[in-house]
Amino acid sequence: MTYENLSPIQFDALREIGNIGAGNAATALSQLLDQKVNMVIPTVKIVTFDEMMDLIGGPDASVVAILFRVFGDAPLHVFFVLSIEEAEVLVQTMTHNSTFSLMDENSANKINYSVLEEVGNIVAGSYISALSDFTNLNFQPSVPHLGIDMAAAILTYGLIDISQVSDYAIVIDSKVNSEDSDNTMKGNLFLLPHPESLQTIFSSLGIKEYV
Amino acid sequence: MYKVGTVVRVGIADLNTVREPNTIRTLGLGSCVGIVIYDEQKRVAGLAHILLPDSSVTKQKSINEYKYADTAIPVLVDRLLEIGARKHALKAKIAGGAEMFKFSSGSDLLRIGPRNIDASLNELNKLKIPVIAQDVGGNIGRTIEFDPATAKLKIRRVNREEIII
Numbered sequence: 001m002t003y004e005n006l007s008p009i010q011f012d013a014l015r016e017i018g019n020i021g022a023g024n025a026a027t028a029l030s031q032l033l034d035q036k037v038n039m040v041i042p043t044v045k046i047v048t049f050d051e052m053m054d055l056i057g058g059p060d061a062s063v064v065a066i067l068f069r070v071f072g073d074a075p076l077h078v079f080f081v082l083s084i085e086e087a088e089v090l091v092q093t094m095t096h097n098s099t100f101s102l103m104d105e106n107s108a109n110k111i112n113y114s115v116l117e118e119v120g121n122i123v124a125g126s127y128i129s130a131l132s133d134f135t136n137l138n139f140q141p142s143v144p145h146l147g148i149d150m151a152a153a154i155l156t157y158g159l160i161d162i163s164q165v166s167d168y169a170i171v172i173d174s175k176v177n178s179e180d181s182d183n184t185m186k187g188n189l190f191l192l193p194h195p196e197s198l199q200t201i202f203s204s205l206g207i208k209e210y211v
Numbered sequence: 212m213y214k215v216g217t218v219v220r221v222g223i224a225d226l227n228t229v230r231e232p233n234t235i236r237t238l239g240l241g242s243c244v245g246i247v248i249y250d251e252q253k254r255v256a257g258l259a260h261i262l263l264p265d266s267s268v269t270k271q272k273s274i275n276e277y278k279y280a281d282t283a284i285p286v287l288v289d290r291l292l293e294i295g296a297r298k299h300a301l302k303a304k305i306a307g308g309a310e311m312f313k314f315s316s317g318s319d320l321l322r323i324g325p326r327n328i329d330a331s332l333n334e335l336n337k338l339k340i341p342v343i344a345q346d347v348g349g350n351i352g353r354t355i356e357f358d359p360a361t362a363k364l365k366i367r368r369v370n371r372e373e374i375i376i
Contacts, residue, residue, distance in 0.1 A: 153352025
């Protein structure tokens with residue numbers, strides 16, 4: 001099936017996936033940070049590869065991304081994307097070390113990278129397990145892969161499979177925001193289903209309308 | 212007199228050509244490869260930003276030729292000849308092809324960066340276009356900009372010094 005002719009019901013189903021997944025992820029993040037975390041209603045977009053990079057500030061914006069390859073019944077990629085500053089705030093909150101800087105080689109040690117990977121693991125893990133409960137499908141996420149670089153350089157990894165069959169990607173974009181008096185932290189959760197996975201997901205939800 | 216040029220932007224799976232005093236740029240190359248082909252005397256250049264090495268394995272019926280190394284490079288050469296470049300004078304510089312993530316297991320598909328480099332060099336070799344300089348591999352993203360007036364390729368990387376090849 002192609003992305004271009006998804007029905008409104010199918011769009012709604014994908015938005016609901018984003019909703020449930022991000023709701024769970026926000027709860028997990030809230031417990032982890034011991035702070036109130038809000039989520040924004042997810043958006044489902046069919047975008048060209050260039051447009052996808054614009055969703056997170058342009059192709060050469062520096063970002064921190066934690067990538068999960070998800071295997072199982074319906075393979076997909078999940079990215080948890082933060083700006084450099086947001087990732088620093090996150091690590092500072094977790095480690096109670098307010099001087100941490102990602103771009104400073106001395107302070108950006110392994111423990112701090114590991115903190116980021118673990119946060120990504122918890123956030124994306126809860127997203128994926130909600131997705132699994134909702135669809136009754138089996139998902140097996142990989143270990144987290146941390147990347148700190150230009151947005152396009154990192155996100156194209158999620159496009160390698162998709163780009164073999166399409167010039168568009170479907171992005172389920174959910175945002176979670178923490179509310180701290182000093183710092184706000186916004187994270188984007190990107191779900192990139194492989195084209196053949198869409199069919200599996202829709203079938204599992206009982207959506208038989210392929211028009 | 213000093214002339215101010217504009218910057219032509221090339222997207223992902225895209226290509227374009229440029230003439231002095233303009234420059235041409237593409238952003239955020241990861242595993243993708245940016246291939247610059249130019250005619251130094253005529254001061255024209257073209258840039259292709261390829262995403263995948265090989266069009267023969269595609270499952271698509273109609274393909275975007277700009278997406279694959281083996282199809283984008285010949286198209287780029289044709290476009291350059293149309294705007295006055297000379298076939299025998301063409302030279303190339305390439306950048307990109309990083310491995311942004313190291314996966315311990317996984318298919319060959321994931322080593323896409325090195326495969327993109329190989330496919331690009333292979334195609335350039337087939338067309339007898341010499342590769343003058345390259346900055347490829349590693350695990351870093353690159354933004355590149357080529358100036359046809361000087362034939363220099365400027366490479367910007369996150370948190371590192373800019374280099375010119």
